[in-house]
Amino acid sequence: MTNNEQTIKDSIFGFGDKNEAYAQYFIGQSYLNSLVSDPAINVSVSNVSFEPSCRNNWHIHHDGFQLLLVTGGEGWYQEAGHAARKLHPGDVVVTHDGVKHWHGATKNSWFAHIAITAGTPEWLEPVSDTQYDALED
Amino acid sequence: MTNNEQTIKDSIFGFGDKNEAYAQYFIGQSYLNSLVSDPAINVSVSNVSFEPSCRNNWHIHHDGFQLLLVTGGEGWYQEAGHAARKLHPGDVVVTHDGVKHWHGATKNSWFAHIAITAGTPEWLEPVSDTQYDALED
Numbered sequence: 001m002t003n004n005e006q007t008i009k010d011s012i013f014g015f016g017d018k019n020e021a022y023a024q025y026f027i028g029q030s031y032l033n034s035l036v037s038d039p040a041i042n043v044s045v046s047n048v049s050f051e052p053s054c055r056n057n058w059h060i061h062h063d064g065f066q067l068l069l070v071t072g073g074e075g076w077y078q079e080a081g082h083a084a085r086k087l088h089p090g091d092v093v094v095t096h097d098g099v100k101h102w103h104g105a106t107k108n109s110w111f112a113h114i115a116i117t118a119g120t121p122e123w124l125e126p127v128s129d130t131q132y133d134a135l136e137d
Numbered sequence: 138m139t140n141n142e143q144t145i146k147d148s149i150f151g152f153g154d155k156n157e158a159y160a161q162y163f164i165g166q167s168y169l170n171s172l173v174s175d176p177a178i179n180v181s182v183s184n185v186s187f188e189p190s191c192r193n194n195w196h197i198h199h200d201g202f203q204l205l206l207v208t209g210g211e212g213w214y215q216e217a218g219h220a221a222r223k224l225h226p227g228d229v230v231v232t233h234d235g236v237k238h239w240h241g242a243t244k245n246s247w248f249a250h251i252a253i254t255a256g257t258p259e260w261l262e263p264v265s266d267t268q269y270d271a272l273e274d
Contacts, residue, residue: 012227013206035229041202043180045229045253065178069150069251090149092172092182114206116180116253 003052004073008110011071013047025123027132028054028104035114042118047071049112055104057126061095064119068093068103075111076135077103078127084135087111102127106137140189141210145247148208150184162260164269165191165241172251179255184208186249192241194263198232201256205230205240212248213272214240215264221272224248239264243274 009015016033019026029051036045050073058080068077070091077093078084080100087093087103095101097119104127105111146152153170156163166188173182187210195217205214207228214230215221217237224230224240232238234256241264242248 012208014227035206036204036231038231040233041204041231042255043204043253045204045206067173067178067180067182069172069182071149090151094173094175094178096177114251116182118179 003108004110007072008049008112011047011049011112013071013114015049016047019048022056025057025059026054027057027126030054030056044117046115046117047112048115049110050075050105052105052109053107053132054111055127055132056102058100058102058124060098060100060122060124061117061119062098062122064117065097066095066118067116068095069114069116071112071114073111074106074109074137075104075113076106077101087113100124106135108137140245141247144209145186145249148184148186148249150208150251152186153184156185159193162194162196163191164194164263167191167193181254183252183254184249185252186247187212187242189242189246190244190269192264192269193239195237195239195261197235197237197259197261198254198256199235199259201254202234203232203255204253205232206251206253208249208251210248211243211246211274212241212250213243214238224250237261243272245274
């Protein structure tokens with residue numbers, strides 16, 4: 001299997017369930033396995049998996065940040081005004097407070113990352129097919 | 138190899154270098170690969186690996202917390218006044234503000250976890266051989 005589907009579904013950090021709560025902010029199907037959600041801890045931690053071509057909308061974390069630890073597959077991370085960065089297992093992404101960005105799978109591969117998130121998200125416009133299709137796998 | 142040495146050394150999150158900075162607070166050899174250390178982010182993220190029998194001293198995170206995501210091998214987590222918990226890949230540990238605890242490898246296995254840490258650590262006494270040897274692998 002070349003698209004990493006089984007690797008993603010067998011992750012030690014869990015594949016979880018269909019990400020219904022955030023589906024309105026994604027193109028394509030994502031899956032969410034919550035690892036830490038605790039009112040006494042000011043970050044949440046989840047393992048998020050994306051089917052091929054799935055990506056979230058542009059968004060901003062206000063009064064917070066987001067850290068991504070790539071656990072499997074191949075994906076993209078892009079900040080507004082910058083080129084997209086191709087992601088592989090073990091890669092780490094730091095998104096600072098207020099920075100507009102998106103992340104998701106490549107066209108041909110499943111993708112998963114642990115997301116460590118603080119603050120309040122603001123969800124913006126989708127990553128259009130034109131933008132996404134211009135990325136080279 | 139039954140002691141998970143190669144798995145730990147091949148981690149996608151990196152084996153890193155000998156953990157010299159914290160050696161005084163550990164029994165045995167640990168290794169540290171820093172993943173996020175950023176003055177604008179109020180947590181640090183590292184992959185920490187422990188040789189068999191290696192463990193850190195009892196310690197407390199003040200005005201903060203620690204989250205452990207087990208990435209490989211077999212280890213222990215214990216809070217003061219509670220039984221030790223055996224840890225396996227994919228396990229998640231939440232240590233709240235002010236809670237005295239320690240973590241480390243089992244006698245016969247290497248061990249690694251990602252540590253997401255906030256606040257100021259206070260390092261206390263070592264986990265004695267008597268305490269540690271009483272744990273069943």
